[in-house]
Amino acid sequence: MSLYFDAVNILTEPASGGSFKSRIYSARNLRAQPAQIYALIIEASKWDRLLAEVIDRSELLKVERKLTPLLALLLVHDLLIAKKGIAAPTTHTIRQNVERHKVRLKAEFTKARVRRGCATVEQLKAAVMREKRELNGTDDFVYPRWVRVNNIRSSLEQQMSTTFSSYRRVDTLAELAVEGDDRAARQLIYMDPHIPELVAVPYGADFTSSAAYKNGEIILQDKASCFPAYLLLGDRGIKDAWEGQLVDGCAAPGNKTTHMASLLAKQEMQKTQPKQIISMDASRMRSKTLKKMVAQAGADSMVTVLQGQDFLALDPMDSRFEQVSGLLLDPSCSGSGIIGRDDVPEFTLPQAAPSQAPNTQGKKRKRPTDDDQSKDQQKKAAAAAPSASNMASDPEDENDIPSGTVDHERLVKLSNLQARIVEHALTFPNATHVTYSTCSIHLIENESVVERILASKVAKERGWRLLRRDEQPSGLRKWKHRGVRRDRDPETKAELESDSLSVDLSDESLDACLRCWSGDAEGLGGFFVAGFIRDPQLASSEPLASSSHVDAAKGVKSQKEEEEEKDDDSGSDSDDEWGGFSD
Numbered sequence: 001m002s003l004y005f006d007a008v009n010i011l012t013e014p015a016s017g018g019s020f021k022s023r024i025y026s027a028r029n030l031r032a033q034p035a036q037i038y039a040l041i042i043e044a045s046k047w048d049r050l051l052a053e054v055i056d057r058s059e060l061l062k063v064e065r066k067l068t069p070l071l072a073l074l075l076v077h078d079l080l081i082a083k084k085g086i087a088a089p090t091t092h093t094i095r096q097n098v099e100r101h102k103v104r105l106k107a108e109f110t111k112a113r114v115r116r117g118c119a120t121v122e123q124l125k126a127a128v129m130r131e132k133r134e135l136n137g138t139d140d141f142v143y144p145r146w147v148r149v150n151n152i153r154s155s156l157e158q159q160m161s162t163t164f165s166s167y168r169r170v171d172t173l174a175e176l177a178v179e180g181d182d183r184a185a186r187q188l189i190y191m192d193p194h195i196p197e198l199v200a201v202p203y204g205a206d207f208t209s210s211a212a213y214k215n216g217e218i219i220l221q222d223k224a225s226c227f228p229a230y231l232l233l234g235d236r237g238i239k240d241a242w243e244g245q246l247v248d249g250c251a252a253p254g255n256k257t258t259h260m261a262s263l264l265a266k267q268e269m270q271k272t273q274p275k276q277i278i279s280m281d282a283s284r285m286r287s288k289t290l291k292k293m294v295a296q297a298g299a300d301s302m303v304t305v306l307q308g309q310d311f312l313a314l315d316p317m318d319s320r321f322e323q324v325s326g327l328l329l330d331p332s333c334s335g336s337g338i339i340g341r342d343d344v345p346e347f348t349l350p351q352a353a354p355s356q357a358p359n360t361q362g363k364k365r366k367r368p369t370d371d372d373q374s375k376d377q378q379k380k381a382a383a384a385a386p387s388a389s390n391m392a393s394d395p396e397d398e399n400d401i402p403s404g405t406v407d408h409e410r411l412v413k414l415s416n417l418q419a420r421i422v423e424h425a426l427t428f429p430n431a432t433h434v435t436y437s438t439c440s441i442h443l444i445e446n447e448s449v450v451e452r453i454l455a456s457k458v459a460k461e462r463g464w465r466l467l468r469r470d471e472q473p474s475g476l477r478k479w480k481h482r483g484v485r486r487d488r489d490p491e492t493k494a495e496l497e498s499d500s501l502s503v504d505l506s507d508e509s510l511d512a513c514l515r516c517w518s519g520d521a522e523g524l525g526g527f528f529v530a531g532f533i534r535d536p537q538l539a540s541s542e543p544l545a546s547s548s549h550v551d552a553a554k555g556v557k558s559q560k561e562e563e564e565e566k567d568d569d570s571g572s573d574s575d576d577e578w579g580g581f582s583d
C-alpha cells in the first residue's frame, strides 16, 4: 500500500533540486521500491485525463470520502490498467474502497474508449496522450533527447554501429514525436545538422544504463549547450588544429569543458598537447562534479581543473596563462530560458468531493498514517512540460532548479557580473577568441551584455569584435535564430515595444549573436551565445588607461566574493543560495 502513498508524497511535496527520477531514487522516507514508484507515476500520468473522466463519471469520490483525487487516480490506474491490479493486500481499506466500484469503473472505462472510437487499449492510450499534448499546447513541437558523441572515447561512426545500430534515421525532429511504448517504434534517430556528433532520439529514451553512457562514450547534453564550444573551436581538423590553451572560466558541471575536449580530440590534440584546457568553477561543490564529469569523459589528461577558483581572481598576466588563446564563459544567469527542468509529470485529476479540502502544500516532516495521508493529499500534482533535459541532477546536467522568480534588480546584478566576467576574459594577453553564453532569454543578460562589452575600453583598446556569421563554423552559420534588438514575449515571441530595453547594435552584430527559443520546432530551450575575436587592426593606439570592466561593475561582487561573505556569515558552504542559474 505504501506504493500509492509514496507516489502521492513524491508528487505533492515541493520540488527540491534534481530531476524527478533522481528525487525518487534519493528520497529517504519511502517504503516502496523507487523503481516501482517511478513506473507507477509515469504510467498513470499517461492516462490521467481518461482516468479522471472515468472516476468523475463513476462518482467514486463522492462515495469514498477517504480517497483524494490523486490517490484515487493512481489506484484506479492499477485497477484498470496494471496487469497485476492494485498492489496491496485484498483486505486493505483503500484497495477495497476502489475495488467495490470495479464494475462501474470498468464500464466507464469501456465507454470512454468507445467515445474515442478506439478498438484497443493501445489505441486508447495513444488517443489520450494526443489529447494531453494538445491540451498542453505541445502538439506542434517536440523536445527530443539530445545525445552528444564523445570523440575522446568513441566516434559517431562507432556509436551508429553499436548504441544506435537498431535505430532508424529520420529527416525531421517532428518525426521523433512517437506515441506509445513500442520500443522498436521509438528507435528513431535524427542527425543534427548544426552541431557535429550530436543526435536526437525520442523524448524519454533512457541511456543511463547503457554501456556507452556508463563508459562516457555518449553524453546527454542539450543542443543549445553545445553551441559555445563549437562556436569557439569550429570545424578544425588535424591540419589546422587549435593553437594555444583554452580556459573554461565558469565550467561546472562540465558540459562545455568536456565538449571542448571532445572537439580537440577530433584534432588529435590529446596526443600532442596534454592539459590544453584549464577549467574552473568558483563553487567548490560544483567543482567536484566538474572533476567527475571530466574523468567520466576520459578527459583527465586534457583538462586541468581548478576547484573553487573564481575566474575573476585569476591574474591574466600570470605566466600560467601565457598560452591561453581561447576562453569560454558561461556564467551564472537567470535561467529564464530553461524549459521544464522540473520534469514532474503533470496530472489532470478528477473532481474532489465537495468536503475534500485541497491541500497543495505538504512537505511532510514525519511519516503520517495511511489515513492522515489520505486527508493530506492534494488535488494538484506538480506540473511541468516535458524537457529536453530531464536529467537535472545527473552529473552532466547543466542547471539547477530555480528557487524563485527573477526581479529586475537581480537581472541587473547578474548582467553586471556577466559583463565583468567577459571583459576580464578579454584582458588575457594572448587571447584571440572568446565566447559568452547564457541560458537566459532576457535581452539585459544577452545582447545588452554584448553591447556593453563591445563598448568597453578593453574591447576597443585590444581590438575585440564580434565573430561575424560568415566567420562562424559551418553548422552554426546555418542557424537561423539570431540576436534581437528588444526583449520578446516568451509566449508569442513578438517583440516587446514601448519602453522595454533595447540595444543599439548593427544588423551585422545582431546577426553574429545566436539565439535559441523554447516552444518552436527546434526542440530547445532559450539560449544565447556570441563569439568575440581579436582583430589587432582594430586595436586603438591609445594605451589601456584603466581596466574598464572594474568601472562597469562597480559594486558588483563576484560569485566567489559572495560565497566568501556568506561563508563568513554562516560558516557553511554557500551552494544553497541561488545566485543565478548555474548551468
Ligand SMILES: C[S@@+](CC[C@H](N)C(=O)[O-])C[C@H]1O[C@@H](n2cnc3c(N)ncnc32)[C@H](O)[C@@H]1O
Residues within 6 Å of the ligand: 225, 249, 250, 251, 252, 253, 254, 255, 256, 257, 280, 281, 282, 283, 286, 309, 310, 311, 312, 330, 331, 332, 333, 397, 398, 421, 558, 559, 560, 581, 582, 583
Ligand atoms: C551556467 S553554469 C556553467 C555551466 C557549464 N558551463 C556547463 O556547461 O556545464 C555557471 C557556473 O559558473 C560558476 N561561476 C559563477 N561565477 C563564477 C566566477 N566568478 N568564477 C568561476 N565560476 C563562476 C557557477 O558556480 C556555475 O557553476
